[in-house]
Amino acid sequence: MSKRPLLIWGFFFILLLFAPWFIYPIFLMKLLCFALFATSFNLLLGYTGLLSFGHAAFLGGAGYVAGFLIRDQHLPPEIGIIGGTIFAAALGLIMGALAIRRQGIYFSMITLALAQMFYFICVQVPFTGGEDGFQGIPRTMMLGLLDLQDDKTMYFVVLGLAVVALAFVARVVASPYGKILFAIKENEPRAISLGYKVDRFKLNAFVLSGALAGLAGSLQAVVMGFETLSDAHWTMSGLVILMCLVGGVGTLLGPILGAFVIVILENKVGDIGNLIFSWTNIEWFKTLGEAVTIVTGFIFVVCVLSFRKGIVGEFLDKFKSKNVV
Amino acid sequence: MPMSAVLSQLLLGLVNGSFYAILSLGLAVIFGLLNVINFAHGAMFMMGAIITYIGYTQFGLGYWPMLLLSPLIVAFFGVFVERFLIKPLYGLDHLYGLLLTFGLTLLIEGFFRSFYGVSGMAYSVPESLSGATDIGFMILPNYRSWVVVASLTVCFTTWFIIEKTKLGSYLRAGTENPKLVQAFGINFPLMVTLTYAFGVGLAAFSGVLAAPIIQISPLMGSNLIITVFAVVVIGGMGSIMGSILTGLGLGIVEAITKVFYPEASSTVVFVVMALVLLVRPAGLFGREK
Numbered sequence: 001m002s003k004r005p006l007l008i009w010g011f012f013f014i015l016l017l018f019a020p021w022f023i024y025p026i027f028l029m030k031l032l033c034f035a036l037f038a039t040s041f042n043l044l045l046g047y048t049g050l051l052s053f054g055h056a057a058f059l060g061g062a063g064y065v066a067g068f069l070i071r072d073q074h075l076p077p078e079i080g081i082i083g084g085t086i087f088a089a090a091l092g093l094i095m096g097a098l099a100i101r102r103q104g105i106y107f108s109m110i111t112l113a114l115a116q117m118f119y120f121i122c123v124q125v126p127f128t129g130g131e132d133g134f135q136g137i138p139r140t141m142m143l144g145l146l147d148l149q150d151d152k153t154m155y156f157v158v159l160g161l162a163v164v165a166l167a168f169v170a171r172v173v174a175s176p177y178g179k180i181l182f183a184i185k186e187n188e189p190r191a192i193s194l195g196y197k198v199d200r201f202k203l204n205a206f207v208l209s210g211a212l213a214g215l216a217g218s219l220q221a222v223v224m225g226f227e228t229l230s231d232a233h234w235t236m237s238g239l240v241i242l243m244c245l246v247g248g249v250g251t252l253l254g255p256i257l258g259a260f261v262i263v264i265l266e267n268k269v270g271d272i273g274n275l276i277f278s279w280t281n282i283e284w285f286k287t288l289g290e291a292v293t294i295v296t297g298f299i300f301v302v303c304v305l306s307f308r309k310g311i312v313g314e315f316l317d318k319f320k321s322k323n324v325v
Numbered sequence: 326m327p328m329s330a331v332l333s334q335l336l337l338g339l340v341n342g343s344f345y346a347i348l349s350l351g352l353a354v355i356f357g358l359l360n361v362i363n364f365a366h367g368a369m370f371m372m373g374a375i376i377t378y379i380g381y382t383q384f385g386l387g388y389w390p391m392l393l394l395s396p397l398i399v400a401f402f403g404v405f406v407e408r409f410l411i412k413p414l415y416g417l418d419h420l421y422g423l424l425l426t427f428g429l430t431l432l433i434e435g436f437f438r439s440f441y442g443v444s445g446m447a448y449s450v451p452e453s454l455s456g457a458t459d460i461g462f463m464i465l466p467n468y469r470s471w472v473v474v475a476s477l478t479v480c481f482t483t484w485f486i487i488e489k490t491k492l493g494s495y496l497r498a499g500t501e502n503p504k505l506v507q508a509f510g511i512n513f514p515l516m517v518t519l520t521y522a523f524g525v526g527l528a529a530f531s532g533v534l535a536a537p538i539i540q541i542s543p544l545m546g547s548n549l550i551i552t553v554f555a556v557v558v559i560g561g562m563g564s565i566m567g568s569i570l571t572g573l574g575l576g577i578v579e580a581i582t583k584v585f586y587p588e589a590s591s592t593v594v595f596v597v598m599a600l601v602l603l604v605r606p607a608g609l610f611g612r613e614k
Contacts, residue, residue, distance in 0.1 A: 051420045098599055101606040105362050105419050106558060110602065113555040116548075117595035124588060234551060238427055245424070287439060294435030300428025304421050305413060 008253070016159055025151040026223065027267070032162045033220040034263050038243040038255035039169055040212030045241070046250030047173055048205045049185030053108045053237050054095060054115030055213050060232025061118060062088040062214030063221035064128050067137040070222065072127075077142045081161075081218040088214020089207050091118070096206030100199055103188070112234060119232045133228040137221055148222070158219055165212055170252055172208070181205055235293075242296060245303045248310030257311055262296075269295050332463040334580045340469050340538065342576015343476030344370075346569045347531040348553045350480055351524035353562040354487070357500040358520045361411055361422030367550025368433040369525040372399050373532025374541045375437055378448055388451035388537070395533045400526035407521040412514075430547065437543035445540025472534045479530060480569045487565055496520065555598040561611015571609060 019028055037059055044050045066084030069075045075083075099110040122128045129135065139148035148154045172178050183191045184198055192198050221227045230236065239262065247258025265272075273288025288295065303310070309317060348366055355363050363369075376395045380386040386394070410429065414421045449455075454468045487493035499506045499516060507513040532546075539545055553572075560571030575594050583590040601609060 051423070098602050101602050102558070105356075105423060108420065108423060109362065109554040109558055110598070112551055113558065113595050113598055116551045116555075117592045120591045120595075124591075234547070235431075238431070241424065241427075284439075291435050291439045293431045293438065297428045297431030297433075297435055300431060301410065301425060304425040304428060305410065308417075308421070 012253075013163070020152050020155045025155045029155055029158045029223045030220070031260055031263055032158050033216045033223065034240075034243065034259040035256040036162045036165055036219070037213055037216035038240055038247070038259040039166055039252075040209045040216060041240045042244045042249060042251075042255040043169055043172070043212065044205060044209045045244055046255075047178060047185065048181045048202060049188075050100075050202060050206065051108045051241070052099075052111045052206070052209070053234070053241070054099075054111035054113075054118075055209075055240050056232050056234060056236035057091060057095070057115040057118040058088040058210045058213035059217035059220070059236060059240075060122065060227065060229070061091055062217035063227035063231055064122065064134055066218035066221045067134045067227050068127065070140065071134075071137045076144070077140055077148060077222050081215065081222065084218030084221070085211050085214040088217065089211035091214075092207040092210025093203070096203045096210070100202045100206070112237065115232075115237060116234060119229070119234070122229060122232050128227075128229070131229065133226050134221075135226045137225045137227070139222060139225065154223060158223065161215065161219060165215060166252070166256075169212070173252070177201075238300075239296065242300055242303070244310070245308070246299065246310055248312030248314075248316075251310070251312040251316070254310050254312035261311075265295070265299075266292055329463045331584055334584050335577060336465070336469055336473070338577045338580020338583075339473045339573065340576070341579060342573040343473050343480070344531050344535060344549070344572075345553055345556050345576055346480050346572030347476055347527050348550070349556045349560065349568040349572050350483060350565060351527040352553065352557055353565065353568045354483070354496075355521055355524040356562050358496065358503075358517055359407075359411065359415075359422070360419050361414070361426065362419070362554075363521075363524065364423055364426035364550065365406070365429045365433065366426075366525065366528050366553070367546030367548075368430045369399050369403070369528040369546070370532040370535070370549065371437070371543060371546035372402070372433065373529030374448075374536040374539070374545065375441070375532075375543070376529070377533045377536045378446055378541050381448065388533075392530070392533050396526040396529040399529035399532075400522040403522040403525035404518055406525075407518045411521070430550075434543050434547065441543055443542060443544055445542045445545075448536045448541055450537040468537060472538070475534060476531065479527065483527070484565045484569065552594050555594045559594075559598050559601045559608060561608025563608075564610045567608075567610025 016028075016032075037055070040058075041052065041055050044052050062084035064084075065087040066080040069083045070077055070080035095111060095114045098114065099107050102110060123130060127134075139154065142148050142157060146153055146157060148157065173181075180191065180196055180201055183194070183196070184201060188198060217227075217231065220231070243258035243262045244255045245258065246261055247256065248254025269288055269292055270290075273285045276288070277283070277285040307314070348370065352363060352366055355361060355366075373395050376398055377388070377391040380391040380394065381388075406429065410425060411422060414425060450468045454471050457464045457466045458470075459465075485493075487496055495506065495511055495516065499511075499513060503513055506516075535545075556572055556575050557568070559575065560567045562568070575597065578597060579590055579593055582593040589596070
């Protein structure tokens with residue numbers, strides 16, 4: 001392995017270390033949470049070949065559980081985050097065990113349907129607060145010594161956990177276990193004929209991915225101080241697919257870049273609309289800020305039609321580099 | 326629980342079930358030939374309803390002309406979608422078709438939302454079908470009966486065309502082996518385009534039927550389509566009759582749940598799906614493809 005990827009990662013990391021002095025930390029933390037969320041999703045789609053359409057359930061579910069443990073049970077944030085992650089893993093076990101009974105397109109439909117069921121449950125049970133959301137999750141002392149009230153402290157906790165989780169994913173992907181997952185993606189019947197218990201590997205990967213998505217959801221709930229239904233909605237499951245697609249499915253850096261691009265875009269789309277309006281004078285573009293779904297849908301269609309490898313994938317193709325970024 | 330209340334819930338269940346039936350039927354026909362799961366099916370259903378609404382408010386066209394026009398407009402739109410968006414994806418992984426139509430759904434929904442917002446619009450029942458008939462043991466709202474009859478007629482006609490006619494035999498042959506069908510001199514690409522148009526036209530037709538009983542809104546299709554996905558998983562996409570029966574059956578199951586345990590009525594279809602996956606993973610009428 002050459003040194004170039006390491007240099008890119010190092011550069012990226014140093015940027016993130018100094019970023020909170022220049023950019024609003026809450027926004028940065030949101031970026032990191034979604035980068036982690038997209039990375040967890042990519043572990044399934046990019047390295048196991050499973051398109052889950054239900055990852056919002058892990059993000060939202062873990063957020064609610066973390067909030068419940070911290071706000072209502074008065075437990076410290078680290079317990080809340082661990083609890084949310086474990087809940088997402090358990091949810092992943094149930095959803096995964098059902099969904100892997102079918103392959104391909106059916107797998108996607110089943111995960112979507114199960115996540116929708118979870119969403120309806122979230123709408124109905126009183127403790128999520130329904131449409132009002134789950135509010136007022138306090139940021140208390142982490143491990144008894146880190147004061148999370150301070151945005152910068154909180155930021156470095158999130159950054160630290162995100163880096164550890166990413167390193168973990170990188171390690172998993174490069175391990176013999178990761179190679180087996182990749183073999184399943186490339187040719188499932190062959191993996192079966194080689195004697196691998198494919199279903200068990202798929203289920204493992206699903207649970208792992210769910211747990212990491214749960215970590216992202218718990219962290220986000222702690223950072224924001226609230227959890228809403230929109231995190232568990234199917235549009236969120238679609239959004240995380242888009243993040244991976246834009247950045248580059250099956251690359252480590254891709255989903256992170258994709259998450260940054262999409263989250264920034266969602267926040268700035270109103271400004272972009274005004275800019276296009278000032279160029280073209282077409283009144284309609286001024287309302288673009290309220291029509292985020294049109295923009296997301298448009299990017300989705302364009303990506304699927306002509307940008308399937310994503311930013312990182314296209315970049316790698318251009319430079320014919322064999323390095324795995 | 327008074328018997329008439331149960332019966333009227335059952336009729337409502339049949340109404341919903343007939344929507345499930347038409348939509349899952351369309352999904353199955355499209356998937357059979359295109360190998361694409363049309364996520365945009367819900368959006369097409371919504372377009373059917375909204376175009377009906379636009380026809381009335383902008384052009385003064387009533388329910389009956391729109392019942393024909395609206396599906397035609399949506400089918401025409403479907404021709405473009407298939408030719409310019411879905412066609413480039415044949416030969417790629419099936420997942421891309423799902424992703425493309427998902428993006429398309431967001432586009433269509435967003436487009437209509439930028440005009441109509443998210444609140445529902447009301448559309449009144451056509452005069453000839455308003456009112457209700459007393460059939461002795463219950464009072465039957467005419468419009469709901471019409472929806473069930475019209476849906477079933479369309480479903481069984483589709484079944485008849487596909488299973489019993491020459492045209493249908495081409496379609497079934499195309500599902501089995503496209504290359505061979507083309508070798509016999511049949512214009513397969515045209516057939517694929519028309520099949521997609523037909524499928525989304527069906528979705529629009531049920532959208533028109535739904536317009537007077539469901540609040541018309543740009544978001545009315547997306548929740549429905551996810552439930553229909555569950556229906557498709559339960560029934561399997563191998564058989565047309567299977568899709569129809571599963572759709573109707575689940576509508577009734579939903580209605581019964583609404584009577585006895587209303588809290589679970591929105592989730593019961595998914596519970597059934599989970600159970601079917603445990604017992605018969607290929608679906609009730611399915612064969613693994």
